[in-house]
Amino acid sequence: MLCQECEKKPATLHFTKIVNGEKTEFHICEACARERGEGIPGTANGFSIHSLLSGLLDFEQASAMNGIGAKPQQQLRCDNCGLTYTQFSKMGRFGCSNCYVQFGNKLDPILKRVHGNTTHVGKIPKRAGEQIQVKREVEVLRQDLQARIEQEDFENAAQIRDRIRELERNIADAQERHG
């Protein structure tokens, strides 16, 4: 297959772009790709994922600003590392872990586009995630408690209730210790 740009060299890069469900395929040679500024995967200078992301993020901003009655863009800035949301949207990278908190819900649509999802379901660090593990356990116990009550199994329900209270006390104590 020949490059669709220069129609001379063989096409060695094949991309599929999907924008709003519309699929476009590109078949181009390396020279034309460089000229067009498309990243060449696997090479140091051409990793285009960030420029691609920044395209998504710009789109975010543009659509927010075009919204009816939209206020002028307020400068959102991470108070830990100083990165602004505008800088983030240009680079496609965060400055520190606190940016995730500061840019908060603005991230959901971006993460949804990149991963099709916004919530982590994988590994939890043992030490830092101890409380999260306990919270997940409390959630499971609550569901169990509800089921017991519906089955009128009050004896076991009471035990589960006590266990939930104990775990919740532990969480509160831990939070107090960590200020």
Next chain:
Amino acid sequence: MKGIGPEADVVISSRIRIARNLTGHPFPMLATNQQANDVMEQLTAVADSGKLHDYGPFETVQLSQLNELERRVLVEKHLISPNLANESRSGAVMLSENEAVSIMVNEEDHLRIQCLYPGFQIKEAWGLASRIDDIFEEETDYAFDERRGYLTSCPTNVGTGIRSSVMMHLPGLVLTQQINRILSAITQVGLAVRGIYGEGSEATGNLFQISNQITLGQSEGEIIENLHNVARQIIEHERAARNRLLEDSRIRLEDRIQRSYGILSHAMIMDSKEAAQRLSDVRLGIDLGLIRDVTPQVMNEMMVLTQPGFLQQVFNEKMSPELRDIRRAELIRNQLHSESDHGGV
């Protein structure tokens, strides 16, 4: 990477990379020298404390102590990323003695743990990477959020922070022209293919790296299982394609392979693209039992040794591209001749 692993006729290597960051510190891209050094000290202290010693002796190498060629060799061995090699600031890599584990400090993220196994061992690689992750987590405060998971510099890595990949040699699927169909199917199940394909693929040795694209909303187990199952299917397709080639056009296939073997054994000038393609042909010949006096290990080695940085290291001289092509041909000739002298043992 030494030796060959399971399913080595199709899968060259399996790799896991885990991205982690320390909470409160700016990511390497924004960090000052002082901040980058702080992170480096915290992370190298874990290696120095001997906590990793169950996984073999580790050597910590500061990137600033390496010259350009030494960095390039580490990149060609896939032990560090081009990104870390090019970054002039406080970067380091901790390497296990057998080079199965490389731990990068201050790459795009503070910590990147990489495990590289020969052959099809993606689950084993994840097991090891996860245990090493636990060691660092015991000693440092990871940036982790209940909802987003492990927080990374780039939103494409957030969540599990893992990239799992298998490097596959797929000459059968390329020769039978099924490769594009299969690769486009792969991208539809959340996996990505890196490497150049289509007609140009012959020029890069028919090597394809398949990896997970999504890191958020799936557990590590699901991500690896998905890659494992897809790779397993590709292995079967590749073997079927090779068998079909043998049945339908054995003499043509054998001619192609023996020609490449002949050229590799005798050529005086060899550019990297031709080398990759010829080595792929000979590797196929070995896997099909058509070439018996060369071992697959030697072919794996040559795929690495014939890259520019390695050549300069082997011959210990700075080379023009033309001299490189002459040296490359020389190195391949010597390797193949010494192999056949020893009857491939």
